[in-house]
Amino acid sequence: MIVAELSSQERQISIFLALDSWHRHRLPEKVATTFGITKSRARQLLNRPEIRQQAGRLRQYYQGQLSDSSVTEAKEHVADLDELYRRIPPRRISLQLRILARLRVAAGDGALS
Numbered sequence: 001m002i003v004a005e006l007s008s009q010e011r012q013i014s015i016f017l018a019l020d021s022w023h024r025h026r027l028p029e030k031v032a033t034t035f036g037i038t039k040s041r042a043r044q045l046l047n048r049p050e051i052r053q054q055a056g057r058l059r060q061y062y063q064g065q066l067s068d069s070s071v072t073e074a075k076e077h078v079a080d081l082d083e084l085y086r087r088i089p090p091r092r093i094s095l096q097l098r099i100l101a102r103l104r105v106a107a108g109d110g111a112l113s
Contacts, residue, residue, distance in 0.1 A: 006050060009035060011076070012084040013045055017055035018062060019098045034087050062102065078106045 006014065013031055020030065031042040045051055085099045 006054060008080060008083065010045065010048075010051055011054065011080045012087070014051045014054035015058060015077075015080055015084055015099075015102075017046070017051070018058035019102070020095055022094075034089070074106060078103060081106065 013035065016031060016034065017027070020027070023030075027046055028039050028042040031037070031046060032039045035042070037045075081099055081103050085096060085103070088096050088099065090096075
């Protein structure tokens with residue numbers, strides 16, 4: 001599930017893409033603010049095929065269309081979700097709740113309903 005050549009920040013951006021589907025036209029601004037990078041750097045990262053591909057795989061995984069492939073990747077995914085959760089500003093409650101739900105499922109604390 002996790003693409004090895006992506007950095008931790010790039011994996012978090014792909015999770016962000018998979019979970020934050022509101023206001024797609026504002027994604028570069030939201031990514032820049034959340035990760036402390038410039039808008040142009042955010043646009044570059046968002047246009048990388050590897051990040052888009054990983055976000056697509058994560059969407060399929062979250063919808064139950066893919067299964068997790070290894071314990072190491074699952075641990076990495078949980079760590080990335082945790083770090084992303086800590087970056088999300090408090091006013092983004094809905095996104096925080098979606099991340100917490102994914103953490104709960106990834107930790108084996110029940111199925112997502």
